[in-house]
Amino acid sequence: MNWKMAWGTCHFVTGRGSVKEELLKYLKEASEAKNGIWKETSSILCHHEKEPGSNVVDKDLVIGQGELMDMHCQPPDVSIPDHSHNYVELVYMYSGSTVHKINGPSILRLDNNDLLLLRQGTSHAIEPAGEDDIAVHFFLLPEFFFYPEMMTEAGSALRHFFTRNPSGKHLVADYLHFHLQDMLPAKNLLENMIWSMMKDKKGRQEINQATMGILIMELFHNADKAELHDMAQYEEKVAMTAYQYLENNYPSATLEEFSTLSMQPPYYISRLFKRHYQVTFTECLQLIRLMKAAVLLTSTSIPVEEIIVEVGYENSSYFHRLFKERYGMTPKQYRDKSKCQF
Structure with a gap:
């Protein structure tokens, strides 16, 4: 798995101090837009659409070949235009806050330690993040939910939520919103995945896939803590x-x-x-x-x-x-x- 800046490349940053400070410094560096091309909001999506002008970000262009998941940092000072995607997305607000527009009029603010889970096909836009607003995006192929670790009876409930295409016949929640302040195990699992990618050690792909599976189970068993919006x-x-x-x-x-x-x-x-x-x-x-x-x-x-x-x-x-x-x-x-x- 390659650790990428959202729509760019991340670089390892060394530093002293606590693990938290080192990781925060790394993520800030990773989320900076190094190239002027990323300042053009329209160009962010056009580099990740299989069909130009479709506004559908394609899984083959954001997830490494042969991998089930990938992680990206959101660049600052750039809005992400309205788009949908053919993969499952998790947005973890590591620091600061961002404002998301989901399926048109629905506005959601993600604050520090919030987690947003987006079903594939959901319409989604993001207002510009500030310099201290660090959002980490996890992209998962739908096939991830048929990986052996997810083939338990409990896993089937989440496969159903994440992989089912919404039908006009039923009300379907397009996202789940968790506050992780009181869900320390889930928060630790997310930060372990981010830390492991920062170190970029061999074998992290398999470890992170297993960790993500555990995270999904943890969220499922805390489904009662998901915030309601409609x-x-x-x-x-x-x-x-x-x-x-x-x-x-x-x-x-x-x-x-x-x-x-x-x-x-x-x-x-x-x-x-x-x-x-x-x-x-x-x-x-x-x-x-x-x-x-x-x-x-x-x-x-x-x-x-x-x-x-x-x-x-x-x-x-x-x-x-x-x-x-x-x-x-x-x-x-x-x-x-x-x-x-x-």
């Missing part, structure tokens, strides 16, 4: 929080309990869940329980009957039928097969 945001948050509830409480989870916790009627929860995940609340709970059972069968020696109870089933025959429908074999056959693979 009805689409609210509905996306309710659906994601419902999925989070199932992940954390699958042995005893019920629609009625979540309805009480969220202070929303069951029919509303059911409709949102089906709309956002294409399966019902109950079907998703069943999938999560079966997945957890499969993990226990391959990673422990706990008896099958105990696993059945542990994942939330009382009827052994019913569980065996569901498991065979899902995996094409009995729990015992599944366990035996996994042993043969090692």
